Amino acid sequence: MTLSLWGTPDKWHYTSLGGVEDLREAIIHADLSPVQLSRMPSVGTLALAEFGGLGFSTGAIGGKINISGPLSADCITLGTGLYFPPGCRQWQHDVETGSLAIFMPGDVHDALYVAGAMYAAVTLSFERLEQVAADLEVSINIRKLGGSGIYGGRLAPGLFARMQHLFQEVHTSGRPSGDAAGALLFGLVTHFGTAPAITSSPSCPPIYGSVLSRAREYIHEHASESMSVADIAKAAGTSPRTLHRAFRTLLDETHIPMSTRCAWPACGRISSATPRQKTAWRRSRTVGA
Template identity: 35%
Template sequence: MMISHQPFAGFEEWIRLPIMAIEDLQHAVLGAQLDVAQLSGDEIGGSLMFSHGVDKTFSTARIDGNVSLLGSLPETRITLGIGLHCPPGTLLWLKEVASGSTSVWLSGETYDAIYRSGSTYLTVSLTEERLEELAADLDLVLDAKQLGETRISSRPLDPAALALLRKLYGRLHSGEWSEALAPSYIGELALDVMIEHYARKPRIMGEKRHDVGFARIVNRARTYIMEHLDAPISIAELARASFTSRRTLYRAFEDLLGETPQTYIRNLRLNRIRHDLTSAHSDGATVTDIASRWGVFELGRLAGDYRKLFGEVPSATFNRYGTLCATLTNMALCA
């Protein structure tokens, strides 16, 4: 059945399916090809939930009964997983896992799990490029080297994060909805938690010697960014314009500027917006007009990023300079 909430941009509706028989678990991870087996005479039950967006897919299950899931995961996507609740005897690749365990599957790798009654898990599948971009949005680095091979993480999830996710996904499977508990929100929250778990902070400038070609790469990228700052800029496009790979592009920005390409672009746009906010009163533009001029349409996110960089929200800058301009106009000093 379809969940009753307003869909968020970029997401389809979430789907909730009751688990009535062992065959229902063939789709326990959306996009995978799973062989399933019932391991005891206990009644099979629980629920499956999915959300398939443009660039990522969430799957979560609460399983009643003892089952085995074995098969190949999506060929073109990386899959990250969290064991939200793992009763004793829960196995992944025949290794016992506890609640809070996290796992990485590279594209097309084997999902081999034995779940005990009461298990709850969550997975998200997305491309390596998209994962790097989302990590960069959080000012973190998460590339193939950082992810490593298909594996169970040696570190359990942060206990506070695990407790929050268990509470939210427990409500999700129980059908307890509210505006404050939008399904897309908890999907994004879980993904952020997984990224923060696996990613690292960018290296500090001067931590290592600069590659001689990095300056050339960054200069080409900066030129392209300046020419396209008012339009969407993907990492793939930026890498092509810089005549390099995405991975080397990240390394060059991180080594020379101490930040990711996305952070550089975001901060440059914020500075352009601030410049226009301080001179917009003569042309009647609003904060929304100015933000959209530079390709920024999510005003809530703009306010947070702007405050983080400048210590105030855009409207405060706009209003302060509007008052100043009015005063100077009365003095015949502001056009």
């Protein structure tokens, strides 16, 4: 399906990730807080487009990344995991390939992606959503569905397989297509028009959740400064032991990130290394494995 009903993209923005900072706009117009949690450099691609009151975003992630923050102050975002390997989480809940989610205006997105993850999303106003639904002869009332959360059901297998193929081409060729955006919009709007049940809402263990939130805020505010685990734990109002438990429980991570670039000091250097240096580093990791 193409976007002939709603127009065509004036311009796509395609980015090859040079570091975790490039994921601040993992969703179009968002200002997110990404934290690299793996030793491997942040690699992958992003493609963003906006036209006809519709914003499209897709990302292919090549590392273990935690991304948090609101996606939009006044628009709704509908999204799906095109490829979610084991270990991916949304709001501390496990998600898998084909998972579907709604992000309401102002609500915080909190995701954990692992290498190989790929997502696609559309962002639009409530009014534009109703117009698109009417064009597709679908009755939809997102406000009554249950708010931000992970929703049950899956897209039709044939349509979803086509979306996977189209967006895979987006990330390998660097030429996003209206067909990919059209298939995504059609699939998500028609699915949520069936009023699926919400299966998981934004939540996390109350103690660990608040500890992680305060720790992450401190790390971002002091990203350019030297800090220790004890400093982060003190800012989070807890002990180093509890801080480690929070990261292990919620992010499946045993190391505490000392910056927004990476959980290990050496990774900051790797993220800005030359291609030759990165190749040598990868080979050293393979030999030592």
